[in-house]
Amino acid sequence: MKNFTILLVIILMFITKLVLAEDFSITFANKYSMNGSVETPLGVLKALTIKGVFSDSRGHTGIVNCIATSGKNLDFVCDTKDEDGDISYTSGRREGDGGKAIITGGTGKYANITSQCEYQIASFSKDIMVGLITMQCSTK
Amino acid sequence: MKNLIISIMIISLLSITAAFAGEYTATNALSYTITKSVDTADGPVMGLSVEGVWSDSRGNSGTIHCVGTRGKILKAYCNSIDQDGDIQYNTAKRVGTEGKGVFNGGTGKYANVTGGCSYQVAAFDKNNLIGLITLQCSDNLN
Numbered sequence: 001m002k003n004f005t006i007l008l009v010i011i012l013m014f015i016t017k018l019v020l021a022e023d024f025s026i027t028f029a030n031k032y033s034m035n036g037s038v039e040t041p042l043g044v045l046k047a048l049t050i051k052g053v054f055s056d057s058r059g060h061t062g063i064v065n066c067i068a069t070s071g072k073n074l075d076f077v078c079d080t081k082d083e084d085g086d087i088s089y090t091s092g093r094r095e096g097d098g099g100k101a102i103i104t105g106g107t108g109k110y111a112n113i114t115s116q117c118e119y120q121i122a123s124f125s126k127d128i129m130v131g132l133i134t135m136q137c138s139t140k
Numbered sequence: 141m142k143n144l145i146i147s148i149m150i151i152s153l154l155s156i157t158a159a160f161a162g163e164y165t166a167t168n169a170l171s172y173t174i175t176k177s178v179d180t181a182d183g184p185v186m187g188l189s190v191e192g193v194w195s196d197s198r199g200n201s202g203t204i205h206c207v208g209t210r211g212k213i214l215k216a217y218c219n220s221i222d223q224d225g226d227i228q229y230n231t232a233k234r235v236g237t238e239g240k241g242v243f244n245g246g247t248g249k250y251a252n253v254t255g256g257c258s259y260q261v262a263a264f265d266k267n268n269l270i271g272l273i274t275l276q277c278s279d280n281l282n
Contacts, residue, residue: 029168031270052268052270052272053263053271053272055272055274063268122193122195125193128171128192130193130270132195
């Protein structure tokens with residue numbers, strides 16, 4: 001009976017996790033363009049535009065478009081458009097080789113969906129300003 | 141006894157596979173530049189210059205540069221430079237979103253390495269000429 005109860009609790013925990021959270025990963029291929037810079041009390045702040053494509057573990061692909069500022073950290077806001085034309089909105093901050101992002105709603109299937117993400121720069125070239133980004137997200 | 145023999149055979153097969161071929165996956169982020177195009181009997185053929193970065197499941201990463209042509213078939217010659225500065229020479233041939241790559245040696249750890257990859261265009265933006273490529277590769281790198 002005790003084993004049965006433990007098994008039931010484990011099954012319920014899995015079901016609860018499936019209902020309340022969905023984990024997925026996204027890979028981005030991004031191209032970065034510098035658009036100017038300003039001096040600030042904290043140092044030089046550069047403006048960036050980022051254009052790229054993505055593919056995720058849920059089978060969605062599409063394009064990503066971001067504007068960002070790069071100083072001590074890199075702060076960005078992005079919109080992504082998938083193969084169905086649905087748009088999702090993302091903002092985040094990078095510190096070093098990784099960072100955190102939050103996906104906050106959008107259109108179509110992304111409306112009212114919020115996801116917390118962590119990401120890493122898998123590879124980046126300063127010479128050609130192209131980066132490969134891997135991101136792990138959880139939707140609650 | 142029968143199960144034991146089957147288990148030994150499977151383990152042996154796996155060991156042989158591991159000894160002769162290293163299988164791994166890689167992902168490329170590529171930026172394409174179209175140089176010139178010419179008309180041919182098979183239709184227009186464009187010149188391509190491709191630059192990008194890559195990362196693989198063996199923990200290597202680096203840059204990749206290719207030159208090639210794209211008509212009905214995309215053909216390219218590429219150099220991949222890893223984090224140690226070692227260069228791998230390879231060629232690629234793609235029809236549609238599916239392609240094959242072949243390794244032809246290189247410098248450092250890639251000298252005398254042969255093998256190849258199957259690859260897919262996971263995502264591509266025609267307006268900005270950026271592509272995300274996934275590869276499944278096999279080689280004889282020790």
